[in-house]
Amino acid sequence: MQAGEGIRRASIRQVAAAAGVSMSTVSNVLNNPHRVLASTRRRVEEAMDQVGYVRNSAARQLRGARSRVIGCIVPNSANPFYAALARGMEDRLAEAGCVLVQCSTDAQSEREARYLQILQEQDVGGIMVSPVSVGLERLLTVRGRGTPVVLLDRERDHTDLCAASVDNVAGGELAARHLLGLGHRRLAYIRAEKTVPSISDRAKGIDKALRSAGLEPATALTEVHVTPATTDAVASQAMAGLLACEERPTGVICFNDHTALALLRGLRQHGIRVPSEMSLVGYDDVDFAAELSPSLTTVRQPTYQLGHAAADLLLSEYRSAHTHQQMLFKPELVIRDSTRAPQA
Ligand code: RIB
Secondary structure, three states: OOOOOOOOOOOHHHHHHHHOOOHHHHHHHHHOHHHOOHHHHHHHHHHHHHHOOOOOHHHHHHOOOOOOEEEEEEOOOOOHHHHHHHHHHHHHHHHOOOEEEEEEOOOOHHHHHHHHHHHHHOOOOEEEEOOOOOOOHHHHHHHHOOOOEEEEOOOOOOOOOEEEEEOHHHHHHHHHHHHHHHOOOOEEEEEEOOOOHHHHHHHHHHHHHHHHOOOOHHHHEEEEEEOOOOHHHHHHHHHHHHHOOOOOOOEEEEOOHHHHHHHHHHHHHOOOOOOOOOEEEEEEOOHHHHHOOOOOEEEEOOHHHHHHHHHHHHHHHHHOOOOOOEEEEOOEEEOOOOOOOOOO
């Protein structure tokens, strides 16, 4: 016998026989339960359990019902930020009887395209995307074919897509103002090389804070690009950039907490003490940020709420034509032990 042969799913006919009702009654219990007496509905549901019936979503979808599987495409689902984001989405989707399927692009455009294609072929009920590319034509095409799309972690100043994001310009400004307020005048921003708007927007906020303090970003800020990889690889890339500076920065902002963790390792390997010789600010406030030694000053994103809100926007569109919304959440600065005034 070949694998899978002989394993057959229970049919509606078997349910009807077990419950002693017609097949149309079983169909009504599945699709129009309000048309069936509660006692009959209970008898049919007990028969479904008894014969092991599982409703066939493909058949439902053939009748125009939307799939209850929702896709989510992010750069890296292993990053605690995206794990917290997914949890917010899952909890909101579960309230509507939907489930989440998450895919990681590693910021590769071709992978994003492939996942979008696969999810559409599976006729998912909608897709939430933290886009790789700046342009959104690809997503507008998906939306135009009838699959609801919500932008994640991306502000959207147009009304042709729903979006849920955090104000990253404000986040970068919070981090820089904190260091400037401590007296730092030479800053560095460690950012992903293949950047996405949310990471670039943080740089805009840092520039804004420097200019407000009367400093010129071209001379007061060094940007170091890293390629997200293993912690050791990021540590060595970040350290190479910092050590190459003619005048070493005294305060460093990392585009996320993962990078701050890597830099902490690199600084320690080079005998540079945090915060006495170098202040360090992260971004996201993932779980480990408070547990590091020294504990990490960081910009907290309301990540769970962001995921929950994105799923809520998707369900709103999933259910009916609606007016697209662009939700913008505020970040907050969490001051811990990794920052202090620069050495005199
Ligand atoms: O940790 C991943 C980071 O990249 C997060 O800050 C998220 O906002 C994305 O920009």
